Amino acid sequence: MNSDGPLRPFTxxxxxxxxxxxxxxxxxxxxxxRMAGSPRAARQVVRILHSMSKKYKLPWHRVVNAKGEIVVPxxxxxxxQRLLLEDEGVPFTKDGRVDLKQFESSHKGR
Structure with a gap:
């Protein structure tokens, strides 16, 4: 994924x-x-967020792992990330997770 060249369809x-x-x-x-058509490409999504969030003004803070945890290193x-989510009304459980059943976006990306 070269941010200087043409973007791939998945990106x-x-x-x-x-x-x-x-x-x-x-x-x-x-x-x-999955919504982008590559169900096994979660790590690629991480790379896209890391390298392109500023350039494309992506809401990076709205992406968590499958357990509802923040995994930014x-x-x-x-x-x-936690502050931005809390400011948007997304609370965290006592163990630092987002309740995905309640706050996971149901949009289908289409």
């Missing part, structure tokens, strides 16, 4: 899906990969 679809996540909801990396970004 274009991931960007589109991410931009459609409504405020106050989350999606999982795997959910985005550095502490400051993890705290920022």
């Amino acid at each position: 274009i679809e991931v960007i589109r899906i991410l931009k459609e996540i409504p405020s106050g909801y989350v999606v999982t990396y795997g959910q985005v990969a 550095d502490d400051n970004s993890r705290k920022l």
Whole structure:
């Protein structure tokens, strides 16, 4: 994935899906990969978020893992993601997870 060259169809679809996540909801990396047509490409979604969030103004903070956990590696970004989600009305459980049954976006990316 070269951000300087033309984007691959999967990347274009991931960007589109991410931009459609409504405020106050989350999606999982795997959910985005499935909606983009590549169910086994959750790690690629991580790479797209990491490398293209600023350029495409993606709501990176609305993506969590399949357990509803924030998995951003550095502490400051993890705290920022939690703060941004809480500001949108997404609460966390005592063990630091988002209740996916209640706050996972039900949009189908189409």
